[in-house]
Every structure is written in C-alpha cells, then in structure tokens.
Amino acid sequence: MKQLFLICVSLFFSVNSLAAQEGRFVQKDNIFPRVEIVTSLGSIVVELDRSRAPITVNNFLTYVSDKSYQGSVFHRVERDVENDRDFVIQGGGYDKDYDGLHENDPIFNESGNGLTNDMYSIAMAYQDREPHSGTRQFFFNMDDNDHLNPGRDWGFAVFGSVMEGYETLDKIMAVKTGFNDKIGYNFVPEKPVVILNIKVLEQVPL
Structure with missing residues (x-):
C-alpha cells in the first residue's frame, strides 16, 4: 500500500512538472505576457x-519554460542589400557551434491573425516553404516586411512586438x-x- 502511494505521488509530481513546462500554463490568464530576451549584446x-496567436505564443513559452533557448544563437542577420534596408534577425534553432537543437512537434501557422510583419515585430519561422513546419525558430522584423504577410499563400505568423531593447536589435543588425x-x-x-536566457517577466496587475 505504501509503495502504491509513493508511485501515485511520483506520478502526480511528474505530471505537474510536465504541465509546468507547457506554455499554456505560463501566466495562463495573461493575454499579453512579456518576456526578456537576454543576449550577449x-x-x-x-x-x-x-x-x-495563442498557439504560437504557447509554443514559444514552452521552449522558454524548458530553458531550451539558453545558449542558442541568432544565426541569420540579413540585410536586403539590393534595396539598402534591414530585413530580419532570426534565431533560436542552433547552438553556438551551429548544431541543431531539439524540436517539438510543428505547429499550425497562425499568419492570418491580423498581426502584420512590421518593424520590430516577432514572428514564427518555418522551413522549406512548408507553412506549418514551424517549431522553435523565430525572427524579428527589422523593417516593414509586407511581403511576409499572408496573401493568396500563407505568410509568417507574427505573435508579438518589441517593447524595449531596440538598440540591442540594432547592435545585432550591425554585426x-x-x-x-x-x-x-x-x-x-x-x-x-x-x-543567454529568456525569462517571463512578472505580470503587471491591471
């Protein structure tokens, strides 16, 4: 009986530990959670x-909760040279040796949500022109990238916007x-x- 009790307790904490790692449980009543992305710059x-963008936000927060982004890099800092403008800063998918990191299952593309790929927005990346292949990589729009919005085809799902740290993004853009x-x-x-870290900021009372 005691052994059964210990097994039940162990299962209880295992389930709760797993649930705590799911983004949907992170400040679950907060529609607009904020995170601080701490980088080397x-x-x-x-x-x-x-x-x-509930699916995309909760997916992102799952990786944040797992501390899976710690030690990952921004592997793409791209300028649109032809038009002499900044384009995107993309990261979250590789470590500093450029080895790929663990990915959870791909998520549904929420690009038709009304949010647009404007300057300093954050959006979900996907692979090989497969719109529902997004897992962990994200990017910052460093200009108004209207061509990334959905039209007759799928676009890239925006799921938030930068509130502070514009100068940090500008530093990254200049590397x-x-x-x-x-x-x-x-x-x-x-x-x-x-x-270096992504942490969920304390919820500000309304």
Missing part, C-alpha cells in the same frame, strides 16, 4: 499576443556576417550572438 523585452559552411547559410554572424 544586450536585452530585448517582447510583449506576446495570446489573443491573436559582421558571412557564409557558414556547416549550415549552408549566408548572413551568419562571424562572432556568435548568443541568447
């Missing part, structure tokens, strides 16, 4: 929008980049820009 505060043989991408920072 400074911090960025982002307000997430559960009202428009020297080049081609990386390992991942086969251009616009990769020559010196890794590391995400």
Whole structure:
C-alpha cells in the first residue's frame, strides 16, 4: 500500500512538472505576457499576443519554460542589400557551434491573425516553404516586411512586438556576417550572438 502511494505521488509530481513546462500554463490568464530576451549584446523585452496567436505564443513559452533557448544563437542577420534596408534577425534553432537543437512537434501557422510583419515585430519561422513546419525558430522584423504577410499563400505568423531593447536589435543588425559552411547559410554572424536566457517577466496587475 505504501509503495502504491509513493508511485501515485511520483506520478502526480511528474505530471505537474510536465504541465509546468507547457506554455499554456505560463501566466495562463495573461493575454499579453512579456518576456526578456537576454543576449550577449544586450536585452530585448517582447510583449506576446495570446489573443491573436495563442498557439504560437504557447509554443514559444514552452521552449522558454524548458530553458531550451539558453545558449542558442541568432544565426541569420540579413540585410536586403539590393534595396539598402534591414530585413530580419532570426534565431533560436542552433547552438553556438551551429548544431541543431531539439524540436517539438510543428505547429499550425497562425499568419492570418491580423498581426502584420512590421518593424520590430516577432514572428514564427518555418522551413522549406512548408507553412506549418514551424517549431522553435523565430525572427524579428527589422523593417516593414509586407511581403511576409499572408496573401493568396500563407505568410509568417507574427505573435508579438518589441517593447524595449531596440538598440540591442540594432547592435545585432550591425554585426559582421558571412557564409557558414556547416549550415549552408549566408548572413551568419562571424562572432556568435548568443541568447543567454529568456525569462517571463512578472505580470503587471491591471
């Protein structure tokens, strides 16, 4: 009987531990949770929008809760050279050695939610032109990227916006980049820009 009780207690804490790692349980009554992204070049505060992008926000918060983003890098710092403007800063998917990180199941693309890829918004990345392949990588729009919004085809789902730390993004945008043989991408920072931590900020009472 005692052994059965211990098993039940163990299962209870295991289930609750797992639930605590799911983004939907992170400040579950807060429609606009805020996170601070601490990088090797400074911090960025982002307000997430559960009202428009609940799936994407909860997915992002799951990785945050698991501390899965710690030690990942921004692997893509791209300028639109032809039009002489900034484009995107993308990260969250590789470590500083550019090895891919663990991915949970892909999520539904919420790009038709009314949020647009304006400057300093945060959006979900997807792979190989497969709109519902997004897992953990995200990007910041560093200009108004209207062509990333949905039209007849799927776009990229915006799920929040930058509230503080614009200067940090500008610092990242200014780093020297080049081609990386390992991942086969251009616009990769020559010196890794590391995400040291992402933490959920305390909810401000209304």
